[in-house]
Amino acid sequence: MKRAVLFYSLTDNTREAAKEIGRLLNADVYAIDTIRPMPKSMGMQMMYGGMLATFGMCPKIKGVPQNISDYDEIILGTPIWASKQAPAINTVLKNREIRERVVAVFTFSGGGDNDKCQEILQKKLPNLNHMVALADRNNPVAFENQTRLKGFVEEVLNGERQKD
Numbered sequence: 001m002k003r004a005v006l007f008y009s010l011t012d013n014t015r016e017a018a019k020e021i022g023r024l025l026n027a028d029v030y031a032i033d034t035i036r037p038m039p040k041s042m043g044m045q046m047m048y049g050g051m052l053a054t055f056g057m058c059p060k061i062k063g064v065p066q067n068i069s070d071y072d073e074i075i076l077g078t079p080i081w082a083s084k085q086a087p088a089i090n091t092v093l094k095n096r097e098i099r100e101r102v103v104a105v106f107t108f109s110g111g112g113d114n115d116k117c118q119e120i121l122q123k124k125l126p127n128l129n130h131m132v133a134l135a136d137r138n139n140p141v142a143f144e145n146q147t148r149l150k151g152f153v154e155e156v157l158n159g160e161r162q163k164d
């Protein structure tokens with residue numbers, strides 16, 4: 001089973017989880033980024049990023065490997081922006097090869113606002129079987145992340161076992 005973790009992260013919460021998931025699943029890990037950098041100030045990030053997310057924009061991105069169709073399964077990671085997936089992930093999901101391979105999604109939110117994003121992704125991803133909602137390191141419930149992440153990885157592995 002060949003797996004890839006694809007993620008976007010602005011402030012490294014999703015990045016750290018992606019690395020951990022990659023390690024536990026023995027998967028290759030790829031960071032997606034926008035070609036145009038995000039503004040540096042938090043206020044501008046919220047305004048510009050929030051606008052892109054609200055309107056479902058698809059910014060130009062880098063980081064998707066050429067050989068993505070070699071992977072059997074993709075695990076996708078995104079922060080929640082304006083209750084949705086980050087705009088870079090909209091661009092990722094324009095690729096049918098990727099959409100069909102995503103079996104699991106992990107999301108990071110500042111305030112537990114994951115439901116709407118998970119609903120959107122469920123509609124876009126025909127083979128999505130596993131989802132986990134994680135909390136930003138500044139959220140008091142972030143202490144649960146480690147346990148949730150381990151459970152998520154177990155589920156993905158069990159999904160594999162069921163296929164055997």
Ligand SMILES: Cc1cc2nc3c(=O)[nH]c(=O)nc-3n(C[C@H](O)[C@H](O)[C@H](O)COP(=O)(O)O)c2cc1C
Binds near residue numbers: 008047078081114135
């Ligand atoms: C532009 C922008 C919009 C955001 N919108 C939301 C939101 O609607 N709901 C929420 O719970 N958190 C929101 N957040 C907080 C992030 O989801 C949260 O900080 C997440 O952990 C960031 O992940 P990262 O460090 O991988 O970038 C937003 C952050 C940014 C930058």
